[in-house]
Amino acid sequence: MPLYHTDDQTMLRDTARSFIADAAPVKHLRQLRDTHDRTGFSRDLWKQFAEMGFTGILVPETQGGLGLGHVEASIVLEEIGRNLTPSPFLTTAVTAVEALKTSATLGAEWLPKIASGNAIVALAIEESAKHRPDRIALTAERSGNGFKLTGTKNFVINGHVADMLIVAARTAGAVGEPDGITLFAVPKDAAGLSANPVLLADSSLASHVRLDGVQVDADAVLGDVDGGWGPLTKLLDAGRVGAAAEMLGVGGAALDATVDYLKTRKQFGRLIGEFQALQHRAAHLYGEMQVARATVLKAAQLLDAEYPRAEIAVAVAKAKTGRACALAVQEGVQMHGGIGMTDEYDIGLYMKRDRALEEFFGDARFHADRVARLNGY
Numbered sequence: 451m452p453l454y455h456t457d458d459q460t461m462l463r464d465t466a467r468s469f470i471a472d473a474a475p476v477k478h479l480r481q482l483r484d485t486h487d488r489t490g491f492s493r494d495l496w497k498q499f500a501e502m503g504f505t506g507i508l509v510p511e512t513q514g515g516l517g518l519g520h521v522e523a524s525i526v527l528e529e530i531g532r533n534l535t536p537s538p539f540l541t542t543a544v545t546a547v548e549a550l551k552t553s554a555t556l557g558a559e560w561l562p563k564i565a566s567g568n569a570i571v572a573l574a575i576e577e578s579a580k581h582r583p584d585r586i587a588l589t590a591e592r593s594g595n596g597f598k599l600t601g602t603k604n605f606v607i608n609g610h611v612a613d614m615l616i617v618a619a620r621t622a623g624a625v626g627e628p629d630g631i632t633l634f635a636v637p638k639d640a641a642g643l644s645a646n647p648v649l650l651a652d653s654s655l656a657s658h659v660r661l662d663g664v665q666v667d668a669d670a671v672l673g674d675v676d677g678g679w680g681p682l683t684k685l686l687d688a689g690r691v692g693a694a695a696e697m698l699g700v701g702g703a704a705l706d707a708t709v710d711y712l713k714t715r716k717q718f719g720r721l722i723g724e725f726q727a728l729q730h731r732a733a734h735l736y737g738e739m740q741v742a743r744a745t746v747l748k749a750a751q752l753l754d755a756e757y758p759r760a761e762i763a764v765a766v767a768k769a770k771t772g773r774a775c776a777l778a779v780q781e782g783v784q785m786h787g788g789i790g791m792t793d794e795y796d797i798g799l800y801m802k803r804d805r806a807l808e809e810f811f812g813d814a815r816f817h818a819d820r821v822a823r824l825n826g827y
């Protein structure tokens with residue numbers, strides 16, 4: 451597989467690039483933030499995403515989608531990142547779709563609704579401050595013909611407005627073990643479910659979710675009882691590549707803004723970009739972002755090809771992109787001098803979004819460790 455986009459993928463990129471830059475540039479985020487919007491994104495924009503076909507990129511054609519792959523989803527996510535567009539795309543149209551493909555009944559019910567822009571699905575997985583998907587303590591006890599879920603979840607993006615939550619619960623085993631985890635589809639109006647939204651550093655909303663003895667039927671299970679680790683890893687890997695692709699947009703936009711600044715800001719009678727010390731830093735950053743770009747495309751291609759060891763490439767992509775994007779936003783703020791610190795200037799917003807995406811689905815250290823473990827160290 452060559453490491454460049456096909457003609458169709460390039461067309462999708464051009465379409466997504468102009469549409470998102472036009473419909474939801476950075477001022478769209480500022481407007482949601484400054485009006486204290488409590489949804490966290492624009493439902494009108496989400497409908498437009500559906501009309502463009504974006505929400506159905508990973509949904510099979512038989513269920514109203516486009517039946518495309520992670521490379522195409524990554525293309526849209528990069529443009530979302532470039533414009534800092536608040537959107538449920540990553541959680542709903544990428545990770546939830548991957549999870550729902552594991553159940554014929556739940557997939558038949560929810561995938562067409564996602565493709566048409568009529569459903570938001572959130573992920574209730576994390577319980578602690580850092581991404582540790584094996585550390586699931588929320589319990590699901592057998593009850594009636596189904597299960598009763600009890601516990602709390604954190605960092606549930608779109609949790610307070612989702613029509614359904616995919617909840618990782620422990621049906622067996624001990625906290626820290628991959629075995630004994632089960633995934634459940636829990637509708638938003640289930641008795642005993644509450645979601646309390648809080649603002650994250652990047653001005654997005656994520657919920658603390660409580661489940662107080664939430665009763666679900668046996669057919670709410672995604673995958674197998676006690677065997678949720680497989681579908682959980684699959685949905686997380688889709689999210690990891692997606693988050694890395696969004697970071698390419700974040701870091702890429704920070705790089706572009708910085709290079710533009712070096713070419714326009716004059717000091718001591720010269721453009722600051724004429725100073726070799728800054729040129730070296732800009733060239734180093736450009737190189738790091740190009741390597742990150744290659745790792746994301748490779749990982750997405752391997753996921754689409756269902757390559758058995760794709761998870762290693764996914765971990766490499768999330769780790770490498772995390773480091774490159776952090777460098778991009780840090781160099782951006784440094785090279786813009788004092789104005790990089792101000793809210794009026796966008797570069798600081800890129801830094802905040804980078805921090806959130808870095809933590810989302812595992813930071814660079816988590817994934818560097820994962821690469822080592824998957825290679826037998």
Ligand SMILES: Cc1cc2nc3c(=O)[nH]c(=O)nc-3n(C[C@H](O)[C@H](O)[C@H](O)COP(=O)(O)OP(=O)(O)OC[C@H]3O[C@@H](n4cnc5c(N)ncnc54)[C@H](O)[C@@H]3O)c2cc1C
Binds near residue numbers: 722785787792
């Ligand atoms: C919100 C805010 C808070 C601030 N707080 C403080 C504070 O607490 N204390 C304080 O002292 N100041 C403070 N400042 C001022 C700020 O530190 C300076 O504006 C900052 O040092 C930028 O310097 P500059 O104007 O030279 O940047 P610019 O001239 O815009 O420089 C941009 C970039 O080019 C680099 N550069 C510039 N000239 C050269 C050169 N000849 N060779 C190589 N590289 C070069 C700079 O290092 C920088 O990375 C603050 C400013 C703001 C907006």
